[in-house]
Amino acid sequence: MINKAYKFRIYPNQAQQVIIAKTIGCSRFVFNHFLDKWNCAYKETGKGLAYGTCSAGHPLLKKELSWLKEVDSIALQSSVRNLADSFDRFFKKQNNAPRFKSKRNPVQSYTTKHTNGNIAVIGNAIKLPKLGLVKLAKSREITGRILNATVRRNPSGKYFVSILVETEVCELPKTHTSIGIDVGLKNFAILSDKTVYENPKFFRTLEKKLAKAQRILSRRQEQAIRQQKPLHEAKNYQKQRKIVACIHEEIANKRNDYLHKTSTEIIKNHDVIGIEDLQVSNLLKNHNLAKAISEVSWSQFRTMLEYKAKWYGKTVIAVAKNFPSSQLCSSCGYRHKDVKDFALREWVCPECNSSHDRDRNASINLENEAIRLLTAGTAGLA
Template identity: 60%
Template sequence: MGKHRAYKFRLYPNKEQEMLINKTIGSSRFVFNYFLSLWKEEYKKTGKGLTYNKCATMIPALKKSNEYSWLKEVDSIALQSSVKNLEDSFNRFFKKQNKAPRFKSKKNPNQSYTTKNVSNSIQIQGNRIKLPKLKMAKFANSRDINGSILRATISRKASGKYFVSLLVEEHIQELDKSNNSVGIDLGIKDFAILDDGTVYNNNRYTTKMAKQLAREQRKLSRRYEQAKKDGKKLEDAKNYQKQKIKVARLHEKVANQREDFLNKVSTIIVKNHDVICIEDLNTKGMLRNHNLAKSISDVSWSMFVDKLQYKADWYGKQIVKIDRWYPSSQICSSCGVNSGKKTLDIRNWTCECGVEHDRDINASKNIKNEGLRQIQSYDKIG
């Protein structure tokens, strides 16, 4: 059975295609909001919501009406996908996996729509990609795709750039076993510390760009105030719009740098280890600490763990998550004695057994030991 893998490429639509993409994004957003409203009304009346099938069968009638006849101009599968996303959102809400779906806003900086590959409606030919309604569009074909394309998501970023993300089903060859295991302690001062002493530095991408971002955002604020003073709508204020794109591209640059770093580190760790032990961190809870929130957001622990997880699934490796309350920093990895809680400013300490510890390396060793212990206990139960 194949595994799912996503590929993201820069898309270079011409003016006509750009207009159609924007129309499809707007139409998909409208359909989502339209049926969300109906869904909520139905829930108030009957205590039950609608279903995807009920909503999808109503779309043709919308297209035939004079009021919404413009829906005919865009990809019909994109509209159906929008309704499917709505149903999935409600299903996750009822399972208490996320909050209730909210109406989508056209002011959201990132906009997208999704379409499926039906009868080879999505194909790659050199540096061009065939997409429903758009026909052949130019894109940056930087990687070969070895598998069948299931669906495509076309997105427009705040920077004004367009991208296409392809979900592909393909056979991914599992990596050879390395017979190595690793414990990882995630931190703010250093991004990741392995039990063998390897340290991946925290590059602090947002912090490095902070001055430039602050300067450009101040310019944006001034142009906003000027537009208000001139009585212009923001959409018509050219200087404001230019500066808005400039700020968005700086944010995009930071995000790209961070993702590239996380991809490289996660790939190295997965390739070189069969068992990866890591703490199950409560990132949302930690973000409530206003002193650390900015630093925690910058290191992107959650994104890193997600990358480790899906790459481990691809390549036949194992992720073991340690309970967030496990006192990895307090236990001596040599003798196993818990010497009590230590404040964050204590980076080195000596156990009563005489072994001197670096706080982070010791924590990663304990995380590894606890992970391997859990695996052994599972095997015994099995």
């Protein structure tokens, strides 16, 4: 049994959009209110507030502020739970301390839990608390027990719902094959079986269009400032802001679609997958390559491979970052230190005279090292 999310676009009517906006605002207010209480308590006593304390204070807050009763109460309670979870992760050193939420964040959302059938998919509509039936673009059937639903409003003005369900996933048939993957910038991924996935460079293809749209947005912002208009009242600015947001959304959607299709194809065709444990945050410090590295999304690709392998009974092994996959000859094991130069794309082994393509040789070495780690029982400790 796993937790799996289904994301669909929804089309709320005008009245439903108002309720969604109110729920997002109230959820943000509750989160910020108890975060402020937590910070004050920590300054005074040296200790924060437990989830039970915040949860008990929630009904009292609703009595003081009657407008909190207009929205879904479960969504407000979820904000309190999210704050407690944020602090739990902070004390475990998994993330930074929680910060106050802003209405200027690009994506606004709230989460409501499934209770007594308050969330259900009925035909081409979804039933949500306080909203009733909302038109749904259902692209696939939902299987499993619904746990919660998250309603999001994107900067482009589009609305989406993510439905988290508990479901059972069957393992894929075994192929009894292994593969090594070397990721790059010229090509997105090079596999040890000579399969090459090209780098589509979705951002570069739309970069000029995005730059032009952003210049127009900047001019309209200056025009609104000269006219002493607030930006949320400047209609031309808001129209152009949505155009810019749509271009960003198009880039993100194309990239996610490509990563999902590529990772699923690799998981289906191979049982053991060896990848390099890259420290992408360190690589981004190279300002000559930072844009290209960010565009190619190696971390997201690895995340997809790992959770899909867990779902479908496959194995992903991360080889240590200090493993010299590019320098080793995949035929004889000789280490050629001149290959440290990234400009050297093809080389001949001085020991056995084997000719190597840099990327494919690295993928073969990653496959061999992954099999060695798996055989030795040290997978995951590399």
